Amino acid sequence: MGRVRRMSLFLVFLILPLVLPASAEGFVRIGLKKRPLDENSRIAARLVDHETGSVESLRSGLGGEKYGSNEDIISLKNYLNAQYYGEIAIGTPPQKFTVIFDTGSSNLWIPSAKCYFSLDLFVNKEQIPVFNYLEYSKSRRSAAITYGTGAVSGFLSQDYLTVGDLVVKDQVFIEATREPGVTFLVAKFDGILGLGFKEISVDNVVPMWYNMIDQGLIKEPVFSFWLNGKAEDGDGGEIVFGGSDPNHYKGKHTYVPVTQKGYWQFDMGDVLIGGQKTGYCSGSCAAIADSGTSLIAGPTVKINQKIGAAGVVSQECKAVVAQYGQQILDLLVAEAQPTKICSQIGLCTFDGTHSIGMGIESVVKDTQDKSSLGRRDAMCSACEVAVVWMQNQLTHNKTQEFILNYVNQLCERLPSPMGESSVDCNDISSLPTVSFSIGANSFDLTAEQYILKVEEGDAAQCISGFTALDVPPPRGPLWILGDVFMRVYHTEFDYGNLRVGFAQAA
16 A cells, blocks of 8 residues: 545646657656645645555646657656646546556555545535546456545456556556545545555555566666756656656766665665764664655654754744734733634634634644635634633733743644644755765755745745654654655666665756
C-alpha cells in the first residue's frame, strides 16, 4: 500500500496541458505543471498505514511525449508547489484520471462509479471522473487499504493502462468504492499510481512499473523525476520512464544502494544545519525518496526550532496577543462583557459568532482551514482563547505584565494541526542552510529552497519545508525526502541496479 496525503485547504487552480520539446533521444516523458502557493494553501498531511507502515499520497494528466521506441516522458502538473500529478487512462476505450505518481506506494487506484462512500464525489460529483466497472473491468475481487484515519476499499480489477504513449496490458488496480473522510474533498487529483516495490503492494498486486518492464515497453529499467521549482514557469516538471533527460540535471548523479525493498530506501548520513553536524543521524539513518510527500519529514527532531520556525497555530495566537493583548486586558479590567470583547476589537465579525471558551481545539481547527474566511475565524478563536486565559489570571490578581508573558508561553505550546511551522518572511535571508549527507556528498538546501511562501505582501506567510513524522516499526523510523528535496535534486530510480541517484536539478 502506501500513504495518504490531503491538502488542508481548498484552492481553485488551473490545469494546463504541457508537452515539452524533444531533447533526449529515446524518451517518452510525462510532464508536470504547478501553481504557486497562495494564502489558501496548506501543506499536505500524511496518515500512516497501520498494516504495512507505508505512507500514502493523494492525487496527480495524459500528455506523453515519445523520444524513442523504448522510453516514455510524462508531463506533470503542480498544485500549490505541494502536489505534483499527471494524467493516465484506464480501460477500453480509455477513461482519463489524474493521479499522484508516488514512489512511496505500490498500488494503483482510482474512484469507481460505485463509490457511494465518498464526500468528495458527493460534493463534486459533476467534476470527479469515476471508473465504470460494468463496462470496462475484467475481474472483480474485493480489496482494502487501511490508513490511520480511514480506509480506501473497493474491488481489484484488470484492464489496459495508458501512461503517456505506453499501453500496459492487464494492469490490476483498485476501483475505490469508499474513500477516507474529507481526504479527497480537499485534494486536486483522483487517485494514486504507486511506483514503489511490490513488497508493499496490497494483495500482492504486480505494480505498474514491473509490468512496464516485463512487457518490454521501456529499454532501461530506470525512471526519473524532475520537479520544476520555478512557479512562474508554469511547467511542473516531468517523469521519464526508461532513463533520465540530461537537460534537467547538472553533473553526475550520486548513487546509493537500495537497502530495503518496499520504499526506495537507502542509508543517509548526518543532517547539518549551518554547516554544523546535528547528530540526528550519527551512525546513519534510513531514508526514502518519496515523490508523494510534499515536505521533508523525519523522526521528531528540532530542525524547525534550530532554524527559528514556530508552529503555525502558535504564531496565530502570539500575533493576537502581541497586537491586541493590552487592549483585551484593558477591556477586561473595565469589566467589559468577555463574550463581546473579540468582536469589539474587530477580530470576530458578530457577537455570538463564537462561544467564549471554545478552547484550543477551535484554534487548531480554524487555522487548519486557512481560506481568507478561515484565517479570520482562526484569529477570532485565538482571541477568544486569550480572553479566557487572561480573565482567569486576573481573578488570581496577577499583574498585566505577568499575564501577557503567561499567555505568550501558552501560545507557544499550541500544536499545529499537521505539524506545520512557519517563519517571519523577512528573516528568510538570514536562515541557515540545511544539508543532508548522502553517499560521499552533502546535499544542501538554502532557506529560499526549503521555505514555502504563501501569498505576497503583507498577507504573506512562510511555511517551513520540514515536519516531524514518526513512522512506526517495522518500516520506521524513517526520513522522508519529499518534493522540497526533489525540486532541488533531480532523482533517478534505478530498478536494474537497485539504487537511487541524486544530481543538481537544472
